[in-house]
Amino acid sequence: MVMASVIRKLDETVVNRIAAGEVIQRPANALKEMIENCLDAKATSIQVTVKSGGLKLLQIQDNGTGIRKEDMDIVCERFTTSKLREFEDLNSIATYGFRGEALASISHVAHVTITTRTLDAKCAYKGGYLDGKLKAPVKPCAGNKGTQISVEDLFYNVATRRKALKSPGEEHGKIVEVVSRYAIHNAGVAFTLKKQGESTADVRTPQNATIVDNIRTVFGPSVARELIEVKHENTKLSFKLDGQISNANYSVKKCIFLLFINHRLVDSSSIRKAIETVYATYLPKNMHPFLYFSLEISPNNVDVNVHPTKHEVHFLHEEAIIEDIQKCVEQKLLGSNASRTYFTQALLPGAPVSISDIQKDTSESAASSSSNKDKVYAHQMVRTDDKIQKLDAFLHKVPQDSVMDTSVNRTEEKMDTSSGGKDEEASGRAEQSTSSTESRKRPLESTSEDQSPSTSSSTPSSSKTGTPHYRDIKLTSILTLQQEIEDNMHEGLRELFKHHTFVGCVNAEHAVIQHQTKLYLVNTIKLSQELFHQLALFDFGNFGIMRLSNAAPIYELAILALESEESGWSDSDGPKEQLAQYVVELLQSKAEMLQDYFSLEIDKSGQLCTLPLLLDNFIPALDGLPMFVLRLATEVDWEDERGCFSTLAKECCRFYGIHKNLRLVDKKEDANKSMDTDNEDKDTSMPDYDWRWTIEHVIYPALKAQFLPPKAFAENASVLQVANLPDLYKVFERC
Helix, strand or coil: CCCCCCCCCCCHHHHHHHHHHHHCCCHHHHHHHHHHHHHHCCCCEEEEEEEHHHCCEEEEEECCCCCCHHHCCCCCCCCCCCCCCCHHHHHHCCCCCCCCCHHHHHHHHCEEEEEEECCCCCCEEEEEEECCEECCCCEEECCCCEEEEEEECCCCCCHHHHHHCCCHHHHHHHHHHHHHHHHHHCCCCEEEEEECCCCCCCEEECCCCCHHHHHHHHHCHHHHCCEEEEEEEECCCCEEEEEEEECCCCCECCCEEEEEECCEEECCHHHHHHHHHHHCCCCCCCCECEEEEEEEECHHHEECCCCCCCCCCEECCHHHHHHHHHHHHHHHHHHCCCCCCCCCCCCCCCCCCCHHHHHHHHHHHHHHHHHHCCCCCHHHCCCCCCCCCCCHHHHCCCCCHHHHHHHHHCCCCCCCCCHHHHHHHHHHHHHHHHCCCCCCCCCCCCCCCCCCCCCCECCCCECCCCCECCCCCCCHHHHHHHHHHHHCECHHHHHHHHCCEEEEECCCCEEEEEECCEEEEEEHHHHHHHHHHHHHHHCCCCCEEEEEEEEEEHHHHHHHHHHCHHHCCCHHHCCHHHHHHHHHHHHHHCHHHHHHHHCCCECCCCEEEEEEECCCCCCCCHHHHHHHHHHHHHCCCCCCHHHHHHHHHHHHHHHHCCCCCCCCCCHHHHHHHHHHHHCCCCCCCCCCCCHHHHHHHHHHHHHHHHCCCEHHHHCCCCEEEEEEHHHHHHHHHHC
């Protein structure tokens, strides 16, 4: 027969140790309780020192109000607190601690020493505690204002709990997490965490830092630069939200969620899930955001006494508040979803090593290998030769007549062009391609009587003997600008472009080139603009001429430019007609200089007749001609000689450079389309200019021959290394 068990009252020591095990589950919990006590004491500096993950030593020191000597006797007893008197006070509790269990629980599972000094005390007082009681009377000692609590041999008397804990390294990581989160939230308090005996701190935040500064210190600049501030208040639900959340450009594999409710560090799976649901639309699969929320809810609506470690709280209208927060976050993300940012690093080919050194080493190694018959491995081979061209370079050396004709006659003025003019234009461009010269200096327009006035030409200027001549420009301003370009040249990039092999166009903005065993993504827009800027200065006064088959009225061009949004015209600038007339008069007054130095011919009736030929076989996109004419009048510094030539060259490079919105024509597709439409609107259709051919066979050969890349191109992502043959072999070897 089974007898009923006897119910006994547990010994007080056993009761206290059971209670301590609920409140203090690991060193990080003990530290959290002590940090909250420091913050309740109005501390502005908190220093934490740990040893063996807090199991051997857990020490915290603050500069708060301290503990009175009279209270030292009961400070570690259960349910002794300065923050609560009656049960009703829980309804409006505004401090971290209120139960008076933290120090009592710690003292039942560790050896506790407290050194404290108040502002009005003449000295500090020190006491040791065991099981909530003083070991010996409090003794006076030297000390600073504030309190220092040392917790040694945590869980020395609870062997099972000590064995259940993880390694000291993992426990230290939990401590770092607690200190970091309180440091971020309490921006006006300086936090320091370090291991005993080490000089470097694991966490260090200054007192005057902001929340974003502390996030940058703890989680790094990659998070801080992508943060969006969130501020929201709802008087109906009696809550206020302040926070920092990451935008759509940032994501991590594990959600970083910092939640403070009434300044208390807690966790809420419902809030976390609700916010991650919003981010699921913007982030890649299985990626998560960074979230920091400081939620202030009316104390009357919060129940903080629902968890032994205060890790969770309950509050009224939880679903409504979460839904309101969710809408606020979604609205912020919608406003920041206009673009994506990708960070890359501009890598240069063998930065400090010049190509001559590489070639010298290669020749020496080749000489030795011929005798030793050393094997050349595949990952060391250069797969292409920069001197080898593709077949289409020979099959399509000159663009089609119709394409060239279209480019010359494609003006925004919608002027009609006769078929005879088209034929002359095409034949002139064909002559031009065969008479190109390797010299940087380009000749003037031919003055022979048999040349058609509507033909673009770069044939050399001839004297009576028919020999070409070039002008030797000795203007100090031009020579200075040329010298600046040469001094600013990046040697490594120059070697890259000089020996590169063109791979192909990605789009109008980017192309892929190869140099040695490396593949690069280059910005065609930036490169072409800088190329034409240099051509405008180095070929100054020796440009070829592109003559428009029909002269373009400058007045109409200016009106077209002012009507576009790019001009930025507003009513305060005055009537468009008046501004257009000003442009005509200004350029006419500078016509002699423009024709002499820049091959820009403007006749007496205010019509633009010619454009400079900066590069053989290249015609700029003439839909930008109206804006080019307007900017010549408004953006060029006509007062200073050096400034005038410099700004004129920049406007030329802006007009002549490759533009992002150009459509790269596929020749086969374009040919099929043109065959279908020839019979329908043969006279009205305008075939597309073959920009893909021009970029590959005109722009990049010019970059190889005479481009002097500036040093800034090594840093502004104009040249990005995307692949390296030896590295690819390493990857494949792992697979």
